[in-house]
Amino acid sequence: MLDKVTKLLLVEDDEDDYILTCDYLQQLDSHTFNVEWISSPEQAIEKLSKNEHDICLLDYRLGASNGLSVLKKAIANGFSGPIIMLTGQSNDELDSAALDAGAVDYLIKTEMSSSRFARAIRYALARKDVEGERVERLKAEAENRSKDRFLAHLSHELRTPLSSILGYTELLLQSDFSHQAENELGVIYRNGKHLLSLLNDVLDLSKIAADKLELTLSEVNLDSMLADVYTLMRVSVLDKGLTLRFESQEPLPLVAKLDATRVRQILINLINNAVKFTDKGEIVVKAWTQWVDDTEMLFFSIKDSGMGIAPEKQELIFKPFEQIADVESRSVGGAGLGLAICAELLNRMHGRIDLHSEIGKGSTFTISVYPGDISEVERQTLNFTSAPQLQSKSAPCKVQGRVLVVDDLRDLRMLVGHMISTCGARVDYAEHGQQALEKVRIAEAYKAPYDIIFIDIHMPIMGGKEATIELRKMGYKGPIIALTAATMKGIHEELAALGFNDVIPKPVDSSALYQCLQDYLIAPECAPQAKNIASDKVLTVKKQRFLLVEDDHDAAQITQLLLESLGVETVIASSCAQCLQILNHDQQFNKVLLDMHLPDGRGVDLGQQINDRYPELRLVIVSGAEPDPKQIKDLNIDRVLLKPINLSLLETLISS
Structure with missing residues (x-):
């Protein structure tokens, strides 16, 4: 393989020194040099400003001029390669001045026949290569950040219209019109979900490419x-x-x-x-x-x-x-x-x-x-297709009561909650142990305690074990069921000692869940009617009001319709200014839902202003892309909802 030719610019006004320098350069085995000789300072500045050379040897004395001015102008004009200053005699003051001006080394011409000259050239070029790699790495990182920003923007732009498509379809499927066009609405809904899955695939692939996808074993x-x-x-x-x-x-x-x-x-x-x-x-x-x-x-x-x-x-x-x-x-x-x-x-x-x-x-x-x-x-030997097992999964029991499901994984929360709600129980959700404690306190205060709690063991902020200990200290006497992937020997005994009543292994098997509900909750025919009436009164004490800040008209309308179908009065603001104007006269909102991208500002900045003026208001970020945790860290954010918004997402928001 041929050695790479190193382009060297020699700025020297003495022809004898030029010939000697070329001779010394030819003796260096480590590099092959293509030497270009310039004798005037003006030409040197012009050549160096083009940044076409790998290294420059610059004489300190250039007729009436000195090399320091050439050095400074060349660097100011964008030359990025190493410059080694040459001089006829040793001078510590000149040495310091050259290095301060940006030279990488300072050589006396009498040293050019020694090993120091070869070493200076090698080190200068090695530093250039390292710096080049650093610049390329920074460029690659900048490109990755740019790609991440593009994907975040693309995610937002696609998820916002998908919110309207899926939301309106979901409303129509539940309306009186559904029997007239149920098949057609089903096609729209399935294809909308398909588009969402494709978007998720693109984001998954980008995480893999950026080495940001983590496995949870x-x-x-x-x-x-x-x-x-x-x-x-x-x-x-x-x-x-x-x-x-x-x-x-x-x-x-x-x-x-x-x-x-x-x-x-x-x-x-x-x-x-x-x-x-x-x-x-x-x-x-x-x-x-x-x-x-x-x-x-x-x-x-x-x-x-x-x-x-x-x-x-x-x-x-x-x-x-x-x-x-x-x-x-x-x-x-x-x-x-x-x-x-x-x-x-x-x-x-x-x-x-x-x-x-x-x-x-x-x-x-x-x-x-x-x-x-x-x-x-x-x-x-496993028997996956046994008919009795499938039958038990598709025939849930009928029970009654209030259930709290606690898990940091939204999909699992919603899956377990959906299975429980099909049995007739009312489901509430929490994302971690600390939130669960607060919900239990509120429920007790309103005389509508939870009849059973299903809680994951491993969660951020507070895990299920710590939360259960605290719940028992608070006096909660209802059954607490552990949701855990840990099924090793002794786990049941350990959890029972902490206050758990039972364990359901993950992935959650529906038949085990239904059996658990039958064991701990009462059937509707056995429930005293008064309790049901009293519970309903407690849960409908006060109608909730939300302020929705969303500039996309269709997305705002469907979110408002979905919320109002769940009994939440919803006021819409389409900009930061309109939001602040509304809050200036009316702060009676349970939550403020903030889109991240608004025509006159960012949702994060608006959230900061709301925090400063109305610290009692609870904020929810509604975004088409995962927001940067650093951006929202200092805000009083209740939670983050990722578009498209649907009924089940809003149900969890209302109950939290």
Whole structure:
């Protein structure tokens, strides 16, 4: 490989010194130099200002001028390379002056035949390379920040109209008009959800590229997780007239250490793809363990009887934005991100994804993940598709009472809350233990205590264990149920000693949840009527009022309609100025909902002004992108809602 040629500018008005310097440079084995000789200060400044040279040797004496003025002007005009000052005699004062002006070194011409000259050249060029790498790194970081800002803006711009699409559709589906166009509304709602999932895929991929995607490992019940996936995917498979089978031909560990959310995401993505490209036949999901080198890995395969994938496309589909189907025909939708995300996630789980496919015969995707040390874990053959299990999941019990669900993961909160509400109980939510304590205090003060509390063990601010200890100190006597992925030996005894009544393992199995509700809550026919009436009176004491600050007219209107359908009086402001004008005359609002991007300012700045003027008002950020935690850290923010806004999100907001 040829050495890189170093472009050197020699500014020297003595021809003999020029010849000697070139001779010394040729003796340096470490670099090959392309020397350009300039003798006048004016030419030197002109050349250096173009910043085309890797290094400059600059004589201190240039006729009537001195090199210091050339040095200062060159640096001021943008020369970024190293400059070494040359002089005929040693002078500490000149040495200091040259270094202060920006030179990287100072050499006496008599030293040019020594090793010091070679060392000075090498060090100067090495520093230039290091500085160049630093500048490139800073540029890359700036580009990443710019990309993050763009994605945040894109997220906001897409989520705002999606709020209107999904919100209005949700309202219409619940209205008297739904029976006239239920199928059409369903199509709109499903496609809106599909757009939202594509947006989430893009954001996931950007997090992976920026190395910002974190895995959350926990002890996962495999049977429960796979049963959840089966139940979720069974409907879409049946809708297309296909058959879905889950198989395990060997005993599997009952528990594995995984990121359950991400493994579920991968399995659902692969099964969805199988459904897309299969018109008849079946989809079979198999699970097994296998030793790879010295590690026992957990494997899943997803086999379909679909169209198959051409050999030349089998490598492409794992790259972002590549699709299996012909883009022009658009026979299958999607952004081509799912498989790329699966491959990246599996790589972070010390696993991989493989594909075997034949045109017309179908495809088999095989994935592997590291399940932690499962050598001592109990194993059994799992039966994911048993009819009794599915029947118990789809037939919830009927109970009555007030339930508090506490979990920092919104999706899990809403899932558990939805399952409980289908049984007839009234559900309230909290994001962490501290918020749960406050809700319990308020409920007790209004004589409407919670009949049961479901609480996650590991949460920020305050975990479930600490919260339960405090709840028992406060005098709460109702049942407290732990939601935990930790199922190791002795966990039940430990939690019971802290004040828990029962444990439901994660992922939450609906049959276990329903059984728990039956054990601790009373059925409607057994409930005294007076208690129900009194409870209703307490819960409808005061109608809530919200101030919504949103400049997008459609988004503001649908949010107002959704809130008012839940009994919340809603006032709309479309700008910072209008918001402050309203608050100047009326501060009787339970919450102020702030959009992050307003025509006359930022929601963060408006929030600061509201905090300063009306500190008693509770603020909620409503944003199309995750706000920077640093921006809202000092604000009195109640919570952050990510668009699109829907009824379930607003229900949790009202109850908090």
